[in-house]
Amino acid sequence: MTADAFSDPAAVASYAERARRSVSGLGVLHRIVQEILAESVYYSALTLRGWLAYARRPPR
Numbered sequence: 001m002t003a004d005a006f007s008d009p010a011a012v013a014s015y016a017e018r019a020r021r022s023v024s025g026l027g028v029l030h031r032i033v034q035e036i037l038a039e040s041v042y043y044s045a046l047t048l049r050g051w052l053a054y055a056r057r058p059p060r
Helices: 009-022 026-056
Strands: none
Touching: 009 026
């Protein structure tokens, strides 16, 4: 693959399939990363929700 391979529409269209065939376990890696990101986003949202609730409380 040359540096200008991504200017070839056929190469771009087949890139994902070629990567899937060339890299053993790529699908599993993607699923693991998806789970990690989902957990991270969930806990970040909980933290943000708690902070917003604290920030919106009436002053004492």
